[in-house]
Amino acid sequence: MKLNIKRLKALLAIAVILAASSCTYYNDFEFSRSVFTEDYDFPGLPIYSELGYNTFGMYIDRKVFSSTDSAYPIKIIVNGDTCKFSLNGWYSGGPATLGIALIGFSPEDYPDLIQLNDSIINLDDPNCILTFTQNGHTTVAKKLDVIQGSLHIKQAKKLYIDTEFTRVILSGTIALKTFLFDDPVAFTNGRFDLGVGYENFYNY
Amino acid sequence: MLVASTACKLIITLYMRKRIWIFVVFFFSLLSIKAQYFKLKDISVNMNRQDVSTILNESWPIRQDVGNLPNSWGNTFATIKSFGVASEMFVLNKKWTVTPGISFYNLQSAIMKDDYTRGGHFFLRNDNNSDGLDFIRVKSIEEKSNYLGIPITLKYTPFTFWNTLSLHAQLTADLAYQISSDTSIEFKLPAMQSLERDILNTINQQNNPFYASLYASLGMHVKLSKMIYLSLDLVLPEFIRTSNNSSLMSLQTIGGGKFSIHFPLSITK
Numbered sequence: 001m002k003l004n005i006k007r008l009k010a011l012l013a014i015a016v017i018l019a020a021s022s023c024t025y026y027n028d029f030e031f032s033r034s035v036f037t038e039d040y041d042f043p044g045l046p047i048y049s050e051l052g053y054n055t056f057g058m059y060i061d062r063k064v065f066s067s068t069d070s071a072y073p074i075k076i077i078v079n080g081d082t083c084k085f086s087l088n089g090w091y092s093g094g095p096a097t098l099g100i101a102l103i104g105f106s107p108e109d110y111p112d113l114i115q116l117n118d119s120i121i122n123l124d125d126p127n128c129i130l131t132f133t134q135n136g137h138t139t140v141a142k143k144l145d146v147i148q149g150s151l152h153i154k155q156a157k158k159l160y161i162d163t164e165f166t167r168v169i170l171s172g173t174i175a176l177k178t179f180l181f182d183d184p185v186a187f188t189n190g191r192f193d194l195g196v197g198y199e200n201f202y203n204y
Numbered sequence: 205m206l207v208a209s210t211a212c213k214l215i216i217t218l219y220m221r222k223r224i225w226i227f228v229v230f231f232f233s234l235l236s237i238k239a240q241y242f243k244l245k246d247i248s249v250n251m252n253r254q255d256v257s258t259i260l261n262e263s264w265p266i267r268q269d270v271g272n273l274p275n276s277w278g279n280t281f282a283t284i285k286s287f288g289v290a291s292e293m294f295v296l297n298k299k300w301t302v303t304p305g306i307s308f309y310n311l312q313s314a315i316m317k318d319d320y321t322r323g324g325h326f327f328l329r330n331d332n333n334s335d336g337l338d339f340i341r342v343k344s345i346e347e348k349s350n351y352l353g354i355p356i357t358l359k360y361t362p363f364t365f366w367n368t369l370s371l372h373a374q375l376t377a378d379l380a381y382q383i384s385s386d387t388s389i390e391f392k393l394p395a396m397q398s399l400e401r402d403i404l405n406t407i408n409q410q411n412n413p414f415y416a417s418l419y420a421s422l423g424m425h426v427k428l429s430k431m432i433y434l435s436l437d438l439v440l441p442e443f444i445r446t447s448n449n450s451s452l453m454s455l456q457t458i459g460g461g462k463f464s465i466h467f468p469l470s471i472t473k
Contacts, residue, residue: 030325031267031327031339035267051267157336158336158337159336159337159338159339160335160336161339161340161341162339162340162341163396165336169337
């Protein structure tokens, strides 16, 4: 009988450890929504924030490319040794996606994104592949020839709701010069404050 | 050490009480000068309610700002209620009166979502967690403050009909000092209630212990019997108000009502 109680305690301890270390599938709907506060100095763009407001925005030349409330502003897809960040928003009257694929970076699950804290990714690096997809009147999905650019993830931090770890917040800035439809364009004043959790992180 | 601490608490308590007693002493001082300059008209009991338009104080670490999340957010509300006694005195002639009083003021303000009754919640940041961002789901935050003060009203009564009904305009100045204030958080998960004091201490939002306002009102005075008169007033938006009387939001009176029962000291036929 004593042995059984010991076994039971051991099993309970293992269960507690597993529960504490595992990722949560909890997704608060309210928190997954976007809080878009417009930046007075940069019309059409959200303010720079690091609070998980689920927004991003940038100018492509003089047009706004920013997140909406209808689609997840970010999806992270890990496939093999490549991790792709898809920024889904609205550009020039239609939905658009900026894809940033990092070869050689393959987080197992979203908590591993913490390692991106205070990191700068050179977007003209050969291991970084950028695509821009626009679904308006026409659909264009094209690998971008990057002239220069960088993605600065200033903050990658854990987010707790009611003291339960639920997602990782990625906040930072992006600037880029590239060719779009064979014209040189600049992505400027880019900022993002995005939550990544069970619902928008894929590894297959 | 314990004796010193107790002595300090006693001194602070006496000091605070002394401030409150200043209002009481001032009220009776006003009554005492009437014999020389004014003629006492009546004693009244009054109740006042003012509805207030509100703007959320953004220094509270609340994730969703008012207006930034459509159709699901935006309920901040506040009311100012008062109850008191006053004595009305004629000044110069029967059309002008001045009414010093003593009143208890209750200011309630709250933040909640419009789907509160269906369990709606919002997010309050808990800065006590250094490991990352920590948000607590909250159903409402409420602040209740009580003040004791002296309202002074200047009343002009241009029209009197059959010695029974009169119409008047009033200008009221309130000056009050806080006697208590409490902020409470209703959490989505009752288990989080134990964090309430820590969170409030970290946020450390203080409200203004002094309350003052200046507002006008229009109303009528009705004779119910020889011994009882009734006054009903429509309170207009205030001209001046002290700021930060609620730590949750900034307030602006948009109107209200005032009800008072008067007991005349000289019976008129």
